Amino acid sequence: MPKTVLITGGSSGIGKAIGEYLVNLSNPSPKDGYQVFGTSRNPEKYKDSAFPLLKMDVNSTESIEAAISEILKKVEKIDVVINNAGVGITGPIEETPEAEIKKAFDTNFHGPINVIKAVLPQMRKQGFGHILNITSIAGYMGLPYRGIYSASKAALEIAIEAMRMETLQFGIKMTNIAPGDFATNIAAGRYHAPILENSPYKKDYGNTLKTMNEHVDNGNNPLEMAKVVHKIIGTTNPKIHYKVGSSLQKFSIILKRMLPDKVYERMLLRHYGLK
Template sequence: MGKVVLITGGSSGIGKSIGEYLKSKDFIVYGTSRTPEKYTDSNFPILNLDVTNVSSIQRAVNRVVSIENRIDVLINNAGIGITGPIEEIPEKEIKNNFETNFFGPINMIKAVLPKMREQGSGLIINVTSIAGYMGLPYRGIYSASKGALELVTEALRMEIKDFNIHMTNVAPGDFATNIASGRYHAPIVEGSPYKTPYKNTLELMDAHVNSGSNPEEMAVAVFKIIQTKRPKVHYKVGDFLQKFSIVLKRILPDKAYEKMLMKHYKL
């Protein structure tokens, strides 16, 4: 029997690519969506799940366990983008982003840990972002929510090691998915002191996504991680320059790195 894999946000984009690839490798795959009725053509089951709702999380996990009697791999993939000058982003939207990108994965982890501990094995893969390694202009909230998940993973790995449960982060760069369409964009406001630089940065971000890599690269990376006996703490998946930007952050003085980012975003 193949391993049982639960992927949040498995109905489109990176999550769908991961699910289809793992299904082709004989894994038993379950995806999730807030609107599963829209995805009747999926080649693996899509369960109803809202990662911002603890009851919804528990129902979905219970459903998989009731059918398969185990969950071998949880892939915390569901997430949303958010852009805008931090001064102009409504607090409600900031909280919603953290509910989805940070608290959602934590509550998913809490829901599967008892079963994995009972099994004596398990793997949790948190899909973060290369943006989580640095504070990016007009993406600061997104960077913060993904960066927070990276740090929590580092801590949790040590807390669960005695249960033979492994955990890792996978940070993708820009991939050609529909994430930009689902992202919360603070409006470009006439008369705002941020109007021109925000508009230019937004256009640059969308161009990066549109010209991004094939999401199957993430699927292959995730498959390799699942096959790894002792996964590393962090993995990065993306083009060379995106991954190298993390290396530069470690070795460059803070102001030099900041200057490099500002030049990239033409600020």
């Protein structure tokens, strides 16, 4: 019997790559493969999707519950949920509008938590389930001009550590997967605080923004993430945290643990050309 997989934010980027990879693995033997459902705020825009896209806005609990209810009308169980929907945000924190900060946390933190809350009753009834959360290597450190994004992903990492322990008794697994830079359209969909002519951050923010966009453009193929997710889904006892990215990006987390704070800070400043 195929595993039912729900992927939020399945219309593009990493979510789309994961869904297509799992669908391709299911051909020509869907019996032992995956039945994939993705979500999008505007599924009608993606009629060529390789798997069904349901309408869902992770900022709306009614929308989340409606999508899950629709899935359960078609199948008897939900084996895997992949919380992938998210937004990027850049800018000096001082100049980032409060409304945009809240919007980023609503999508990157409250959204996944609300999806988990909505699916837990079904997984508890089943006695099994696996929830994977796509976080970010950026969530392991405060990055200049990306502080709000880093904070929203860090919050999700920590909350899931707690929820994992709370739900183990029900046979439910939770896993965080932190990607580095991948070649997706996330940069185009980010909220960028405008570079203001009279801003004291104008030069540094402008240069850092250019560097960040170059990192995404030159990032790894999202297929790498899809393969890792597939491997984790098939793991009997998955780890709590996985990091997927370049050796340098993963090593940066190790360095943060090892180096004195100010030494690590100077390293980041040099990396972004800020000192």
